[in-house]
Amino acid sequence: MKIIVTIPAYNEEDTIGEVIQNTKKTMSKANHHYEIQVLDDGSTDQTKNIAQKLGANVFSHQNNRGLAQTFRDEIKYALENNADIIVHIDADGQYLTDEILNLLKPIIDGEADFVLGSRFMGTIEDMPFIKKLGNRAFSRVVSKITKTKISDAQTGFRAFTRDVAEEVDVNSNFTYTQEQIIKAVEKNFRIKEIPIYFARRSAGTSRLMTNPFDYAIRAGVNLIRIYRDYVPLKFFGAFGFLFILGGFLLFLYSLLYLDYFFDNTIILLFIVGVQITLFGFLAEMIKNESK
Known part of the structure; x- marks a missing residue:
């Protein structure tokens, strides 16, 4: 040896x-x-x-x-x-x-x-x-x-x-x-x-x-x-969750204190959050297939 x-x-x-x-x-x-x-x-x-x-x-x-x-x-x-x-x-x-x-x-x-x-x-x-x-x-x-x-x-x-x-x-x-x-x-x-x-x-x-x-x-x-x-799913999922949470909180604020329920910012936050989360799922799949 x-x-x-x-x-x-x-x-x-x-x-x-x-x-x-x-x-x-x-x-x-x-x-x-x-x-x-x-x-x-x-x-x-x-x-x-x-x-x-x-x-x-x-x-x-x-x-x-x-x-x-x-x-x-x-x-x-x-x-x-x-x-x-x-x-x-x-x-x-x-x-x-x-x-x-x-x-x-x-x-x-x-x-x-x-x-x-x-x-x-x-x-x-x-x-x-x-x-x-x-x-x-x-x-x-x-x-x-x-x-x-x-x-x-x-x-x-x-x-x-x-x-x-x-x-x-x-x-x-x-x-x-x-x-x-x-x-x-x-x-x-x-x-x-x-x-x-x-x-x-x-x-x-x-x-x-x-x-x-x-x-x-x-x-x-x-x-x-x-x-x-x-751990791409956890990494991107965390960022996606933050965007979705931000959109949800903004929606609640507008529901309670403003005269409108939706605006472009709320929609954008939801879309970006979902896209980032989906990207995390895709990255996780690629990682697992490459093992």
């Missing part, structure tokens, strides 16, 4: 070396057949050179492509390298390499196909309040969509089988985290969460959260996209 530990990295020269070295120490304890892969996402510092000197298989983007594209390429190269199990861990050192074996165990024991390292089930040394709030919101949405309790849908510390990697496509342009979980559940893969330790970042700054306001906007937009793409 071949295990590939894949590490996405963008300007992580201060931490990438330690993550690779600690990964080697951890994997050697269990005598697993493994390789370490680094996907350099257009770094302008010494990240690539450090990873190569430490013996990792390094693949590079010419320019910074972002989380989602980097993840897709990580999977592609790992599969081409005949991975049976893929472990994904970040390059900033906040996830502890000692816990890689804990992620692998449920898969090796045949208990799970996909294992998530949950920060909220474990210990969080440091996480900004707005990011913690966003992570919990994402997890709640993913849990509702999948009807599966997920405490940390945003975690970047995860392990999964070759079958999961081959059958679960990630199409998002922003991140891979929630989409991989949702599609894995849809394809009936067994998912398990285990508690992990999330350490304080020792060097550099977060690539995901340059400032709280920017993070909040992007997180909010992504939440809307998740609802739209995976």
